[in-house]
Each structure stands twice: as structure tokens, then as C-alpha cells.
Amino acid sequence: MLRQYELVERVKAYDPNADEALLNRAYVYTVQKHGSQMRASGDPYFSHPVEVAGLMTDLKLDQETIITALLHDTVEDTLATIEDIELNFGKEVARLVDGVTKLSKIEQMPENERAAENLRKFLLAMSEDLRVLLVKLADRLHNMRTLHHIKKPEKRQRIARETMDIYAPLAERVGMYEYMREMQLLAFQQLEPEAYTTITNRLDQLRQSDMGQVDRIALDIKQALSGAGLDVEVWGREKHPYSIWKKMAERHLPFEQVSDIMAFRVLTENAEDCYRALGILHSAFQFVPGRFKDYISTPKNNGYKSLHTTLFYDKSMRVEVQIRTREMHQRNEFGLAAHWAYKQGDRPDGAVGWLRDLIEIVDASHDAEELLEHTKLAIYQDRIFAFTPKGALFQLPKGATAVDFAFAVHTDLGAQTVGVKINGRHMPLRTPLANGDVVELIKSTKAQPQLSWLGFVVTGKARAAIRRSVRLKERDEVAEIGQKLFDEMAERLPTKVGKKAMKQAADRLDFDSVEDLMYAIGSSKLGDREVMEAIVPGSTADMPEEPSQERAISIKGLTAGVAFDLAECCHPVPGDRIVGLRRVGESVEVHAIDCLQLANGVDADWVDLSWGEHSHGAVGRLNVVLYNRPGTLAEMAGVFARNNANVINLELTQRDDPFHTYEVDLEVQDLAHLTRIVSSLRASDAVAQTDRT
The missing domain is CATH 3.30.460.10 (Beta Polymerase, domain 2)
Known part of the structure; x- marks a missing residue:
């Protein structure tokens, strides 16, 4: 751990004008406030903020950032307050510490919602001052370096997954490749220990x-x-x-x-x-x-x-x-x-372009799951370059289409796009763009984003905007279904129901309007008894209780009582992005969004779907190519067993020495579970290749 004088000497070496007394005061403050607190490694807790400050000196950052690094955990983990920080170290440091302070754990929220809410506030904070991000990345890097001291493997896995999904891509997006590579390596060691050991041995x-x-x-x-x-x-x-x-x-x-x-x-x-x-x-x-x-x-x-x-x-x-x-x-x-080095006069001010896109995604995302999905899309992936006819340059992920390009130019333009010319030729909107393409968009003020676009757009910004538009468009349709269901409930009541009773029911159920009530009914957020009791209090006292029905999988986006089947062509599992095909008189077919069979769904209505909370348990299908030698089939079975996956069906589909190809149906909990299995198979010497069907 850096001693007090060593830290000050590091700062003074590149910034002779730094306030030595202020740096000393910050060092002593964090040591006193954290006191006898200990880390999982057995080191005193204050060693962590001191090491984070040391990382900031390696980057030659200004003294405000160094002091922020020293104090970044004091507000959450000690009795210190933001007011204390401002009084002792000034408004700028207090603002930065407030932005970096880790958020209190919200125990009642599911883990993905906690992560999404943390990410939402983090993005908003760092848009105010990007030094918040620099300190946060150093904080996460040092935590990853000491992650092996945490005893609970599930906690190590959670922190490593969050690092791989959010912090390493953010480090890449601000060009901090040294941080990105070390975070990825340390997270990889926790998430895929078999693969890590195999590759390092090789x-x-x-x-x-x-x-x-x-x-x-x-x-x-x-x-x-x-x-x-x-x-x-x-x-x-x-x-x-x-x-x-x-x-x-x-x-x-x-x-x-x-x-x-x-x-x-x-x-x-x-x-x-x-x-x-x-x-x-x-x-x-x-x-x-x-x-x-x-x-x-x-x-x-x-x-x-x-x-x-x-x-x-x-x-x-x-x-x-x-x-x-x-x-x-x-x-x-x-x-x-x-x-941001102390000697630079051209420090970036406010949010850079990609960060502004993330803030727009925060505003457009409907729930925690969407926010995490769209944000990951926005901070991952290699880039391609495309131009407007006037020469404006836009960077997009590989595989981006004309619709992604339109939303990158402006959200309103994306919503109004009806066609495109790429390099002067009319092309389908789903056409992937190549480096150097000139994209001329054709728009109509009467146009609206189409749900089918979700089948080919790749940017988080486009996906968030399309889903938001589709939700607004469908709200009226859902409310209309709710009105019909309400009328059916009213007919079962012993008294006639008028508009006044509808307004009173909305008030009793804490809805701002009758329209909001109808939407809640249409989207299956309220049960029949609850609504009927709100219309006429006491009317359900003599009614028999409705039998409860439990199933491991539920789908959001379907009207109550509508039957659905998981499509056997793509075998979607909880965690996949899904869409439904609805035909008259048939169950809704639930497909993965990238299923090739969706192209055959031109005679069906497309329904925007997502998995219900706590959905788990589905059958995933894999194609596994094994080397044809003794023990490889047993090794594959061992991978399934170690990952707690039950084999439903195993079929040898092709013999092509020296390979045997198997089609395997597995009971898995969700996409993460299936992905772990695929990763373990690919790390095995027995497996030449494996993919989801």
C-alpha cells in the first residue's frame, strides 16, 4: 500500500503546483473514517481507496480526482456525509464523490433491477463529469485484483459478470485498453475457470x-x-x-x-x-x-x-x-x-457522443431488463463507418442496418424512415452496412417504427426507440381489450355498472384515469375478483376462490388466458429475446428473435413479448461435434453433469470421421445456464465444435 508521503510525491512529480496540504488531509481523512474496517483479504479497508488513488496518479490526473479516489467510499461505508466532504475539500470534490459513491443495496429488488438502477444512476452521474467514470473504473479494477479473497463463489461470479458486461466495455469505450484487458482477464478467470486454465496451459x-x-x-x-x-x-x-x-x-x-x-x-x-x-x-x-x-x-x-x-x-x-x-x-x-491529465487545457466537457446515446437509452427503456440489454448493445461490438450524402460520418456496430443508421442520425428520423438508398441503389432496410457506405434515407411523416425491425436492428438506441414506439401504439389496443374484459366482469355483478362506477373503481385501485385501469386489466395486471370488488365493494364475498395455476414459464405481452407454445425450431429459453406469431384460432408461437423461421410468419400478427419474472426451466437444443475417439461421449456427459443439466434427448445425426455430430436436448434454467454449458463444451478437448440449434 502507498504511504502518505509516497502518494503526495507521485502527484507533485507531475504537478508541482498541487496542494500538498489538501492531499495530506484527504489521506488522513480516509484513514480515520474507515478506521478499523477490514477487507476480505485481511488488509485494512483504507488500503483500497489509497490504491485507487495510486492508479489515478499513474494516469497523471488532477488533484481533485486523486482526492475523490481517496474519499470515494467514505460516504457509503462510514459516518461521513457529502456536506462533510464539501466543508473539508470543496464543492468540486464533493460533487465528484457524490457521483462515484457506491449506491446502497436495495435488498427488496431482484438482482437485475438493482444492477439496472445502479447503471442508470451511474450513467447520469458520469454524464455530468467524466472523471466520475475514471475513478469508478479504477475502483472496479482494484476490486477485481483482490476478488479471489472473497470466499463465496456466487458473489465472485456476480462481480465478475458485472465487470465483464458493464465495466470492461465502458473502459474500452473511453479508450482505456490497459484497464479493459486486465478486467476481462480477471473476470474470465472467475467466469470460465476451465477455459482459462486450458488456454493458459497451452x-x-x-x-x-x-x-x-x-x-x-x-x-x-x-x-x-x-x-x-x-x-x-x-x-x-x-x-x-x-x-x-x-x-x-x-x-x-x-x-x-x-x-x-x-x-x-x-x-x-x-x-x-x-x-x-x-x-x-x-x-x-x-x-x-x-x-x-x-x-x-x-x-x-x-x-x-x-x-x-x-x-x-x-x-x-x-x-x-x-x-x-x-x-x-x-x-x-x-x-x-x-x-484529463493535469497539464491538458482541452479537457472534455460533458457527455461525449456515445454517452449521450446511453442517456437517451436510459430515458427510453421500459424496465431493468431492457435497460441492461440496450446499454450492453450500445457499449459492445466492433465498429464500421458510414456516411450521409452530405459527408457526415457515423460510427456503428458491425452488422448495423439502415434503420440503425437512421436512429443514429436522429431518433425522429429513425421513426419516419420508410426506405433507403445505399451508394445510390435502393436496398431493403434490413441490409447490413459496410465500411464507407453512403446512406440516403427516405422518410415519411406518417410512418411509424415497425415491430419487425427488432428482428434485424443491432444498436441499443434503435431497439429502445422501436420498443418505446410500439408500446405507445399498442397501449390503446391493450386498453380496448381491457374494456371488453371489464364489460364481461360487469355483467357478472348483481347491479348495473355505469361510467361513474368505472371512475370510482379506478380511484379505489389507485389509477389516475379509467384509461389506465383498462390498460392494467388488458395487460393482466389485475385479477377478476380484484376488479369486481373495486366496482362494487362486497360483491365477491360469496364467490368461490379462483384456482391458482403455477407454471415455471410465464410470458409478458400476452392477454390473460391466451395460450402459447415455445417454438421447436429455435427452442427459446428464458433470457433469449423473443417475439410471438399469432394466428386466428391457434396458440401464440413464441420464437427467439433471430429464428430463421420467422421469415415464414408473414400470415401472422407479430407480438412483442418478454419473459415473465422468475421464469425458468426450458429445453435448449445443441449441436455438438465430438472427436471420434474413446471417452469423448463420456466427457460431454460429464460437462452436462458438472453444469447440472438434464439430458432429455441425445441423437447421433452425422458420422464424418474423425467427427461424430450429436443433437442434444437439455433441460436448462435459462440462457445464462445454457451459455455456461456451451462455454464448458468449447473448452473441452473432446469437443471440436458446439452451437445452439
Whole structure:
């Protein structure tokens, strides 16, 4: 742990004008307030905020940020108040501490709602001052470094999952790649211990048989560039285990087929030398077509600049090379934090573009589940670049369509879009955009977002806006159903019901209007007895109790009593995004949103659905390709057993030596459970490939 004088010396080394007395006072304040509190590791609690402050000094951040890091837990975990902070350290520090302070746990709320509410307030706070995010990321990084001291595995898993889903992507979005990589590695170790051990063991084996190959390749690259008169630094490194695992999962590759495990960096004096170096390397080595990216002319949203290319070394080995200036390298590794260094005069003010989109998503999301889904969509994924006809540049995730582009330009434009020209040609709205496309949108003021768009949009902003519009459109339809159900209940009462009784019923049930009551009835939020009792108090006293019906799976978005079936073509499980196909006289078919069979649903009404609370237990289907050798089938069965999954059906569908392909139906709790099983299978030496059907 940093001593008091060491922390002050670190700050004074890059900011001689820093207020030494104020820094000392903050250090002593956090030590006194946390007192005898201890961490799970057995260290005194105040060691945590001190180490977080140390991380901030590594980034050369201003003294207000250092003091905020020292005090960030005092308000939640001690008797200190924001007023105390303001009195002792000023308004700016108090505002930052208030933004970073961890929110009190809301014990009565489900875990996903707690996470969503924390994320909602966190996004709003960091939109006011991005230093809130920098301190929060350092706070999470230090907690991840000490996560192994927590005894309860379920708590370690929860913290690791939250880190992987929210904090690592946020670090990437502000360009703090060092933080992102370490968070991902530490979370990966907790979430997929089998895969982590397998890959790290393979990397150790490679290192032992390497015989200095990384250094040899780096030297050959440097000699090629130095021979052409360029002053460069070159070094090589292995990609970290999570990066390799991600590539294995996305491309369905075993470890042996991941070709570019080694990556090399070339640092030059200026941008012109970057392009010269690229040309020299492409002349000296054969390059892999389609693997070149120019992030210097078109930087990423987070300001990342570099040239990326992949070369063949010794005619067979693929190596990735990143070329950038020394200044770009500093900015790339620490991103937004580099702008906040004490000596910078051009500090970013307020929310950057992607953060403004997140705030809009917060406003548009209907519930906790949607908020988390849309936010993850907004902070994940590689980017492509597309242009308006006037040359305005927009960055979007890979796979984005014209509808995603329209909502990225403006929410109102997205809602009014009816067609598109891509590079001058009329194309379907679902067409994925490619780098450099020019997108001309065709709109109509009478148009409205279509529910079917949810089948192909990929951005959180578009998905949130479409769902919000569809909900508003359907509200009247649901209220109309509610009115019909209300009329049926009224007919069962011993007295005639008029408009006055309807208004009184709404008041008794705490609704602001009759329309709100009808909507609640139509959306199955109220039972018959509850409504009838509100219309005529005492009228249900002699009525028999309605039998309760329990089922493990419930679907939100269906009228009460409407039957549904889970489609066997895609086997949706709780956690999948779902949509319903409704045909007259038939049960509603519930499909995963990306099911290919939805294209056959042109004769059906589409219904926007989601899983009910506490839904669990469904059958997921996997295709598993095993190596045809003794013990592989037992190894697959062992994976199922270790993950508490019950096999409903197992069928050998194809023999193609040296592989056997099985179709497996499994009873699983939800999507997370099924995903863990798929991950465990892919980490197994017995499994060549596995996918959901």
C-alpha cells in the first residue's frame, strides 16, 4: 500500500503546483473514517481507496480526482456525509464523490433491477463529469485484483459478470485498453475457470517451445523498417487468454486453429511514417487480404488511432501488426484519461457522443431488463463507418442496418424512415452496412417504427426507440381489450355498472384515469375478483376462490388466458429475446428473435413479448461435434453433469470421421445456464465444435 508521503510525491512529480496540504488531509481523512474496517483479504479497508488513488496518479490526473479516489467510499461505508466532504475539500470534490459513491443495496429488488438502477444512476452521474467514470473504473479494477479473497463463489461470479458486461466495455469505450484487458482477464478467470486454465496451459507450452520466436519476428520487422531509414520501436506480445477465448468462441475454432496469437506493435515518430512503415511491411512480407484497418484516417469513437494489418511470417504463420506514433500509443492505452491529465487545457466537457446515446437509452427503456440489454448493445461490438450524402460520418456496430443508421442520425428520423438508398441503389432496410457506405434515407411523416425491425436492428438506441414506439401504439389496443374484459366482469355483478362506477373503481385501485385501469386489466395486471370488488365493494364475498395455476414459464405481452407454445425450431429459453406469431384460432408461437423461421410468419400478427419474472426451466437444443475417439461421449456427459443439466434427448445425426455430430436436448434454467454449458463444451478437448440449434 502507498504511504502518505509516497502518494503526495507521485502527484507533485507531475504537478508541482498541487496542494500538498489538501492531499495530506484527504489521506488522513480516509484513514480515520474507515478506521478499523477490514477487507476480505485481511488488509485494512483504507488500503483500497489509497490504491485507487495510486492508479489515478499513474494516469497523471488532477488533484481533485486523486482526492475523490481517496474519499470515494467514505460516504457509503462510514459516518461521513457529502456536506462533510464539501466543508473539508470543496464543492468540486464533493460533487465528484457524490457521483462515484457506491449506491446502497436495495435488498427488496431482484438482482437485475438493482444492477439496472445502479447503471442508470451511474450513467447520469458520469454524464455530468467524466472523471466520475475514471475513478469508478479504477475502483472496479482494484476490486477485481483482490476478488479471489472473497470466499463465496456466487458473489465472485456476480462481480465478475458485472465487470465483464458493464465495466470492461465502458473502459474500452473511453479508450482505456490497459484497464479493459486486465478486467476481462480477471473476470474470465472467475467466469470460465476451465477455459482459462486450458488456454493458459497451452500458452505456457507454446512459450516453452518458442525458442525466442517472438523476439526473432520483432527483430525481422525492425530490420525491415530500419533498413528503409525509419526510426521505430518494435516489440511483440501474446494476446491475453480472454482475447484468444473470444476468437475461439466467435469463429468456432479450436486453439490450434487460432492463427494470430502473437501481436506486434510498431511505434513511429509521426503519422506519415506510419503509412511508410505499412508500405514497407507489405513489400517485405505477404499480407493477409481483408485484414487491414486504418484507424488513423477514421479513428474509433473513443479516439483510438492505429493502423492494423496481418502478415504471413515464414509463409505460414500469421502475425498481427499495429502501427502508430508514440503519442497515439499513449492516448490509445489510457484514452480519455490522457485528456484529463493535469497539464491538458482541452479537457472534455460533458457527455461525449456515445454517452449521450446511453442517456437517451436510459430515458427510453421500459424496465431493468431492457435497460441492461440496450446499454450492453450500445457499449459492445466492433465498429464500421458510414456516411450521409452530405459527408457526415457515423460510427456503428458491425452488422448495423439502415434503420440503425437512421436512429443514429436522429431518433425522429429513425421513426419516419420508410426506405433507403445505399451508394445510390435502393436496398431493403434490413441490409447490413459496410465500411464507407453512403446512406440516403427516405422518410415519411406518417410512418411509424415497425415491430419487425427488432428482428434485424443491432444498436441499443434503435431497439429502445422501436420498443418505446410500439408500446405507445399498442397501449390503446391493450386498453380496448381491457374494456371488453371489464364489460364481461360487469355483467357478472348483481347491479348495473355505469361510467361513474368505472371512475370510482379506478380511484379505489389507485389509477389516475379509467384509461389506465383498462390498460392494467388488458395487460393482466389485475385479477377478476380484484376488479369486481373495486366496482362494487362486497360483491365477491360469496364467490368461490379462483384456482391458482403455477407454471415455471410465464410470458409478458400476452392477454390473460391466451395460450402459447415455445417454438421447436429455435427452442427459446428464458433470457433469449423473443417475439410471438399469432394466428386466428391457434396458440401464440413464441420464437427467439433471430429464428430463421420467422421469415415464414408473414400470415401472422407479430407480438412483442418478454419473459415473465422468475421464469425458468426450458429445453435448449445443441449441436455438438465430438472427436471420434474413446471417452469423448463420456466427457460431454460429464460437462452436462458438472453444469447440472438434464439430458432429455441425445441423437447421433452425422458420422464424418474423425467427427461424430450429436443433437442434444437439455433441460436448462435459462440462457445464462445454457451459455455456461456451451462455454464448458468449447473448452473441452473432446469437443471440436458446439452451437445452439
